[in-house]
Amino acid sequence: MPARFLPKDFYHALEEAVGSANFRHADNIPQSALGDWSTERGGTPCALVTPRDTAAVSAVLRLCHQHHVPVVPQGGLSGLAGGAVPSEGSVLLSLARMDQIEEIDTSSSLMVVEAGCILQRIQDAAQNAGYYFALDLGARGSCQIGGNISTNAGGNRVIRYGMTRDLVLGLEVVFADGTILPMMNRMPKNNAALDLKHLFIGSEGTLGVITRAVLKLHPGVCGANTALVALPEFDSVTRLISHAQFMLSGRLTAFELMWNDYYQAVIDGTGQKPPLATDYPLYALIDMQGADPDGERSAFEAMLETAFETSIISDATIAQSHREIETFWSLRDGVSEILSLRAPVISFDVSVPRSRIGDCVDEIRAALTQAFPKLPTVFFGHAGDSNIHLVAGPIDQFDPTGKNIERAVYEIIRTYGGSVSAEHGIGLHKKPWLSYSRSETELATLRLLKRSFDPKEILNPGKVLS
Incomplete structure (x- = not known):
């Protein structure tokens, strides 16, 4: 109205x-x-x-x-x-003024917060209590936990700790008619019928408004062992992930992949001295956080040494200080410089099965080169959790609206059985492409849920579903 x-x-x-x-x-x-x-x-x-x-x-x-x-x-x-x-x-x-941390229960490894609490405040509070809240993403200083939950945010640590969904024990949600649904579970095990909170995690505010949450905390970390490695081909990527996970007993915290075009673009855009030569096909930023990084360093180095001896990696450099760790991560976070220098751009957040990432990227690159010769592109992503990011642009001379570029990319993602949204949600922007990742039966079920929870369709109308 x-x-x-x-x-x-x-x-x-x-x-x-x-x-x-x-x-x-x-x-x-x-x-x-x-x-x-x-x-x-x-x-x-x-x-x-x-x-x-x-x-x-x-x-x-x-x-x-x-x-x-x-x-x-x-x-x-x-x-x-x-x-x-x-x-x-x-x-x-x-929800900005509902920003309180209500409780930190160290004996149960959990935290109770209001939905408007800034992610970084939650991280800092957990750290001050000797614990670790594992969700982390670039917008940590401004994003709110309610938004993170409603979009099921991913970020840098999914390979070890999972998506936001895996970090939520309980929720409080308000329905469209004002009814308050209390689901403030505090236990990892609660199998008393269907766990309703999962209907609201990732629903982008279309089924109810999240107001409070019970969050899972992990043991505190005191630092990390971090390395930047160069790889000869994509097959080495999947081999290295498996190798690292095995030798580090599942403690691999991050695996950030950068194709050569991205690595070169960041080096050029920031003027940073490259930690490794710029002529390798692929680079990976590997991170293992822990309570005793010095004590764990020998295991980390042994993992890399074995990878080098078996020709999985071509070169590597290990961070020797916290400052060097930040320098390595600045390469991965340098996407902001690329977005600024190449505007207007179109960005993609997609996922395909990990074993098929290399072929998928090659096919996308070839399709865009054929349709839009000389269109600049860079590829990077979390990779260990099947997530690929692509930035194409400047697009103004090729496809000003970006729709044809999107179609070319999403058509390929669909053939690989992938997702048009790995971690950023659907909102308005990806609504036209949702059917590329969800069957008509799934979409019909989602519409049924929407009608059941919000019969007047007042909650975030026009988003996610048509």
């Missing part, structure tokens, strides 16, 4: 539900609330509310449900798929 048709008492009730300090009318909404880190732009919202507790969230949703007003939940607005941009005439529901 467009904002101009809403009665004044609706706005009065909305303001009363959250308090005048937490209510903004359409003409007073900051520009920062109108978009995320994607290029997607939505409609014009009618209001912005920032409730301070679950009861206020419930009151807002109950009111909007009664008046058929769409609601768009917002976290840190660091998403890359347009999942939190406004729908036309919507109430923006920001």
Whole structure:
């Protein structure tokens, strides 16, 4: 319902539900609330509310449900798929002021937090308590845990600790009609019927609004052994992952893969001295975190030595200090420089079975070269968890909207049985391609869930599903 048709008492009730300090009318909404880190732009919202507790969230949703007003939940607005941009005439529901760490239970290795808590605060609080919260991604300083959960965020440590889904023990969720669903489980084992929290993890705010969470903590880490290695071909990548996992007893924390085009682009873009020569086909950043990195160093070095002796790797350099570790990671994080220097670009976040990544990248590269000669591309990714990233651009001289480039890439991903979204969600941006990764039966089931949980379709309308 467009904002101009809403009665004044609706706005009065909305303001009363959250308090005048937490209510903004359409003409007073900051520009920062109108978009995320994607290029997607939505409609014009009618209001912005920032409730301070679950009861206020419930009151807002109950009111909007009664008046058929769409609601768009917002976290840190660091998403890359347009999942939190406004729908036309919507109430923006920001969780930013629900940012408390309620409890750290060290005896049970868990933390209870509100959904608006910034990821880095959670990481720091866990570390100060002698523990480790394993989710980590570049937006750690601004993303909120509720958004991480609602998109099932991935990040740098999935190979060892899993996706966000694997780090959540319990949730509190508010339905579209304001009903509060308490699922604040605190136990790793709870097999008392279906675990409903999984319906909301990764649902991008379309089935309910996450307000609180119980998070799983891991034993604290004091540092890492880190190496940058060069590889002769993609078969060596899969061999090295298996070799490292075996020799390190599953303690491999990160395996970040960079093709030569990416490595060269980062070196050129940052002016950084290359730790390894720039003429190898592939590079991998290998990381093993632990409580005693000095004591574990011999095992890490032995793993690399054996890999070199068996010709899995062509060259390697081991970080000798925390500063060198940061230097190695700056190569992987240098994608921001590439995005800036090559704008406008189109970025991809896809996954295919790990054994087929090499062939898939070769096929994508060949298809783009044939369709768009001289289009610059770089390939990189987490690889150990099947995730590939691709940045193509500048695209303005080749395909200004990027749609034809997207089609070429996603057609190939579909033939490999892959996913058009490995870790960033669907939102608005990838909605046209969702059927490339989900069968019609799966999509029909998702629509059935949507109708069951949100019959008036007020929650994040237009996102994920058509």
